[in-house]
Amino acid sequence: MCYAGNCHPECDNCKPKYVYCPHCAARLLIAQKTCHLCGEALSEEVRLEAVERWKSTHIGKDPGPLDALLG
Numbered sequence: 001m002c003y004a005g006n007c008h009p010e011c012d013n014c015k016p017k018y019v020y021c022p023h024c025a026a027r028l029l030i031a032q033k034t035c036h037l038c039g040e041a042l043s044e045e046v047r048l049e050a051v052e053r054w055k056s057t058h059i060g061k062d063p064g065p066l067d068a069l070l071g
Helices: 044-057
Strands: 018-020 027-029
Touching (some): 018 044
16 A cells, blocks of 8 residues: 555555556556566557556546556
């Protein structure tokens, strides 16, 4: 959980942080460009789907633009 202005990397409460590789299903950070297991590139569409999936379970929370999530 996030506290004192710091966002914990394992917390998925305040903003979406994870995406699943469409090739091997590994859980990756949304900011990663490629899968560390299989090397498959992660498309913008995959990231946007992850954000939409997160929004569907976190009603009323807005993670902001995808650019902000990617740092």
